[in-house]
Amino acid sequence: MIEINELTFSYKKHNVFENLSITFEDGKIYGLLGLNGAGKSTLLYLMSGLLFPHKGSIKFNNYDMQKRNPNALADLFFVPEEFDLPNMKFETFVNLNSPFYPKFNRETFMRCLRGFEVDINCNLNKLSMGQKKKAFMCFALATNTSLLIMDEPTNGLDIPSKSQFRQVVSSCMDDNRTIIISTHQVRDVENLIDHISIINNSKLIFNEPISKITEKLIFRDFKLNQLPENMIYSQTYLGGELGVCKKMIDDEETPLDIELLFNAVLCQPDKINQVFAN
Secondary structure: OEEEEEEEEEEOOEEEEEEEEEEEOOOOEEEEEOOOOOOHHHHHHHHOOOOOOOEEEEEEOOEEHHHOOHHHHOOEEEEOOOOOOOOOEHHHHHHHHHHHOOOOOHHHHHHHHHHHOOOOOOEHHHOOHHHHHHHHHHHHHHOOOOEEEEEOOOOOOOHHHHHHHHHHHHHOOOOOOEEEEEEOOHHHHOOOOOEEEEEEOOEEEEEEEHHHHHHHEEEEEEOOOOOOOOEEEEEEEOOEEEEEEEOOOOOOOOOOOHHHHHHHHHHOHHHHHHHHHO
């Protein structure tokens, strides 16, 4: 579990967060969403102990991340959006780095290699961007850390690889692990995440589990002249409107449309949160 309490952080005169509080619980895959520049990557660096809050606290399993305790660092792994890998064979990289992670699991590593179709004998420095991401995620998942943080992990992946990503990540999840995925490509994490957190303008503006979202809201298309009174947000497409509505007693549950929900939260945050407050 990672607990963020009254977090304030800024870059010189640019205020990124002010009194931000949020808890990420064990056994869940979180989708951390926000516009470009909303502070998603900064928050991940703060959680990883690579940046330090100006006020407030960040605790991972009761460890203060500002102190960078070795036990805490050995039980979390951070996959940044951009990174370089050394000029060496993948197996050499694993042999050198896996001892830093006491729960590293070789069997999980080999399963991830098969899932991502990565050769353990490849030279990391000669891989394409997409192949580097898949290789690094194989190692990240195999560390078996309690906290796994990924920043824009599907950037650079082709369509088949994005499907592989969802399958491999879900196969490595258990009740003792927390996975936080920050992305603005919301379609890539559909059917993978089970909790959505959205930040905007230095604040947490939405934070709900998928199960509650589909219980409270419906997502469907409507004809232009048949918009319901309970519609909260809509956007026009060819032939009609895509809408987010408050779920009524007689409404059937509909599949979650993450992109539509994201746009609705940004445009109508008060109306959306009022539904969940009730």
